[in-house]
Amino acid sequence: MFTGVYDMSFHNAASTRRSTSAERAAASPWMRAVSALTYPLSPGDFIDSLLPHTPRAARGRVEHIERNGLDAATITLRCPRGWHGHQAGQFINVGVDIDGVRHTRCYSISSAPERDDGCFTITVKAIDNGRVSNHLVDNLMQGDVVLLGEPTGEFVLPTELPQKLLLIAAGSGITPVISMLESLQAKDRIGDIVVIHSAPSPEAMIFGSELEQMAQRHAGLTLHRFYTQHTGESRHAGEHRGRFAPAKLSRLCPDWQDRQVWACGPDALLQSLEQQFDTAGIADHLHVERFRPALRAAVPGEVKEAQVQFSRSAVSATGNGAQSLLELAEASGLSPEHGCRMGICHGCTTTLKAGCVRDMRNGEVFNEEGDLVQICVCAPVGDVDLEL
Secondary structure (H helix, E strand, C coil), X not given: CCCCECCCECCCCCCCXXXXXXXXXXXXXXXXXXXXXXXXXXXXXXXHHCCCCCCCCEEEEEEEEEECCCCEEEEEEECCCCCCCCCCCCXXXXXXXXXXXXXXXXXXXXXXXXXXXXXXXXXXXXXXXXXXXXHHHHCCCXXXXXXECCCECCCCCCCCCCCEEEEEXXXXXXXXXXXXXXXXXXXXXXXEEEEEEEECCCCCCCCHHHHHHHHHHCCCEXXXXXXXXXXXXXXXXXXXXXXXXHHHHHHHCCCHHHCEEEEECCHHHHHHHHHHHHHCCCHHHEEEECCCCCCCCCCCCCCCCEEEEXXXXXXXXXXXXXXXXXXXXXXXXXXCCECCCCCCCCCCEEEEEEXXXXXXXXXXXXXXXXCEEECCCEEEEEEEEECC
């Protein structure tokens, strides 16, 4: 079972300038002292060596970084030893040390499994206040090393490919979709496919030129691009101003109800698609990938102040029932082991000692001593004691 990447901490005051890993480590007297004590291992590797009974993350070397759109970058990583490949559409946990603290996030693999040069790519879009995404886009350099989990996820095409496909993406939601398209192209299996992609402008569209070239190369591929903030003239066929909405499907793809659909993007888009497909009685035609879990709002009375005890760490915190236990632990200075932050990988699973917690996705409650809870998607319901 995939367990994610360790999130252990060494705090320092490393510079935020664009530099190599070695330069960043050398920038702090504190980190130089720590590195001297753990030599020849890095501090992170030294911590891993103290945990012989837990799986270690693989290492991936950065081979190349290329800007993609206005605020994204495609990062080419050397496959680590023992790499077993991935399926198009899957994601991977990526761990990086920033200012001495190890952070883990999941990113879709944007290259095809058929790539044969011993590398794969992730494409990361920098987001506001996104510590990890901004670090990967702005500070990562060739030669740096990141930690990698195992590829995972069920947002994949079936072996027996449907005759007609509809692929819908918005923003960085194109990353698993481009992997699917590249894989189909490598296997010469691009048939009747409609692709709808949305971005603020042509310049901001991730993989815009790649999609255009693919559409020119394959007669069966129809491409529609929506620009939500663009006021210029259309440069290509299939370009649209404004925001894509499911109500436009009948015009863009008249036979959409006969197609199998894969969609990835903001939750508002996915929810509107789910509603339309459910209303049409074809909910099973729609397959979605969320970058964040769809959380159910707490009912009145569920959200109240709660005292959360992280007993193994001897730390307590006050929660409000609307913040996940993982977020609460991190805000309290702890660095719990975790992976996807979406309730998929189970890397954050922790034992409940006392109290009650609520799964923020579906409202399910856990209140038995010894229950295993995923702290990335669970919130306290009253006072809680966790084995953390």
